[in-house]
Amino acid sequence: MLGYVARRLAMAVGTVLAAVVISFLLVHVSDSTPGAVRLGPGATAAQVAAENEALGWNRPLVVQFFDYLGDLVRGDLGTSLIDGRSIGADLADRVPVTASIALFATILSGVVGVLIGVTAAVRGGRVSRVLMTGSGVALSLPAFWVGVLLVYVLAIQTGWFPATGYVEFAQDPGGWFTSLAIPVLTLTVGGAAIIARTANAGMREALAQEHIRTLRAMGTPEWRIRYVHALRFASLPVVSVLGIQFIALFGGSVIIENLFALPGLGQAGQFAAASSDIPALIGVVVVATVVVVITNLLLDLLVAALDPKVRTA
Numbered sequence: 001m002l003g004y005v006a007r008r009l010a011m012a013v014g015t016v017l018a019a020v021v022i023s024f025l026l027v028h029v030s031d032s033t034p035g036a037v038r039l040g041p042g043a044t045a046a047q048v049a050a051e052n053e054a055l056g057w058n059r060p061l062v063v064q065f066f067d068y069l070g071d072l073v074r075g076d077l078g079t080s081l082i083d084g085r086s087i088g089a090d091l092a093d094r095v096p097v098t099a100s101i102a103l104f105a106t107i108l109s110g111v112v113g114v115l116i117g118v119t120a121a122v123r124g125g126r127v128s129r130v131l132m133t134g135s136g137v138a139l140s141l142p143a144f145w146v147g148v149l150l151v152y153v154l155a156i157q158t159g160w161f162p163a164t165g166y167v168e169f170a171q172d173p174g175g176w177f178t179s180l181a182i183p184v185l186t187l188t189v190g191g192a193a194i195i196a197r198t199a200n201a202g203m204r205e206a207l208a209q210e211h212i213r214t215l216r217a218m219g220t221p222e223w224r225i226r227y228v229h230a231l232r233f234a235s236l237p238v239v240s241v242l243g244i245q246f247i248a249l250f251g252g253s254v255i256i257e258n259l260f261a262l263p264g265l266g267q268a269g270q271f272a273a274a275s276s277d278i279p280a281l282i283g284v285v286v287v288a289t290v291v292v293v294i295t296n297l298l299l300d301l302l303v304a305a306l307d308p309k310v311r312t313a
Helices: 002-028 034-039 045-055 061-073 087-123 125-140 143-157 173-207 210-217 222-251 254-259 265-274 278-306
Strands: none
Touching: 002 061, 002 278, 034 045, 034 278, 087 125, 087 173, 087 222, 087 254, 087 265, 087 278, 125 173, 143 173, 143 254, 173 222, 173 254, 210 222, 222 278, 254 265, 265 278
């Protein structure tokens, strides 16, 4: 197990380093320069060149990279070229917004999806067909369309939740919850459909296993066979999909955050890319990569704990 953990840690560090190198090189091959971004379109070529020199843009690329890597190790992500704000402090405020949406949507998707998938596998027949057909329909719905529909029903018609905006937890816990409700429900619709189909397939396969038939022959109660032994067997693919779903939601939150005006990481990345704010863009990539790598590492360890065969693969 220790060897498995060491290999995964080494892979995680390598992934983060690769993301830093790629993002650093990509921004350096672009046409934009930090001097042009900071001074704006009204600056002359001489002013831009002087600003680039002052910012160290003309130094050798290797020197710039190792300087940036050293700052990164110390937790310094630099300052924005647009307004001079601390990128690290800004992203520290934004990460909890994106993480909250992704985490709550993943948890709710898991609960609803497992209930639907297991019920369909256990009941079978017409119930299974209805539930699986419904999950197929939910899976095909675009997230932005679901979001608009939920805003119309839950915000405009009933007034239960605000349509857009974000309230910090420290400021108003109740307002924080209601500001996240519709975005989380929007992402849960498609996520629960994926989990339902995964749980249904895993549960059907589990109930057909030889050891399940042996347990029935031994007189083990049916509820224990279904919800302890079979569900544990079917949990491995569900856990894997939930981890992948969290990663996808965390890294792909741009549409939802812009739709509901949420100050998250995706919104920051879009603004940095649109304004050519090079340090901010690299900072978003690095932070998102670190979160995704940590999540993937925890997922690998959890899967290895559930399935000993993975550790020896």
